[in-house]
Amino acid sequence: MEFEKIKTEPEYESIMEDILDIMNKGEAxxxxxxxxxxxxxxLAAQAxxxxxxxxxxxxxxxxMIELRMYEMKLKxxxxxxxxxxxxxxxxLILNGKQKPDIPFIKAVHTKLNVPADFILQHI
Structure with missing residues (x-):
């Protein structure tokens, strides 16, 4: 059962309805x-x-930090x-009330994989 590439928005919407119908049955x-x-x-819908x-x-x-927090599913x-x-x-940093220091910036780069050029352009 191979799905072809979705080419139009109506095709996409139809696939999404089919996905929802199956998912509403419940995993069991x-x-x-x-x-x-x-x-x-x-996979076709994702593409x-x-x-x-x-x-x-x-x-x-x-x-960017909030996006990474969401992607990593972190509180x-x-x-x-x-x-x-x-x-x-x-x-304080996320609310713009304190500027990030060097150790924080390094951690954002290494632990969250935020590109250094993005960080330099936005501090």
Missing amino acids: NISDVESKKLYKMA YEQEHYYIEPPRTLEG QKDLAKTLGVSGAKLS
Whole structure:
């Protein structure tokens, strides 16, 4: 069961409806055939989204940090621990009330994989 490349928005919407129908059955009620179909439809939908939906990258260092926090599924307290700062300091930086220091910037670069050129342009 091979899904062709999605070419139009109506095709995409139809695939998304089919995905939702299968997912609404609940994981325990999906057959192996439906599971494989769901996987292939999801890959086709993902490819269409990556080609047609542009998500503007963050414009601030704070925005980039919040994006990475979301991508890594971290809560703010967990992010603070990852970066080696207190929760209060992270909160002040994210709210623009304190400038990031060099150790913080290094941690953002190494622990969150934020490109150095992005950091330099936004501090």
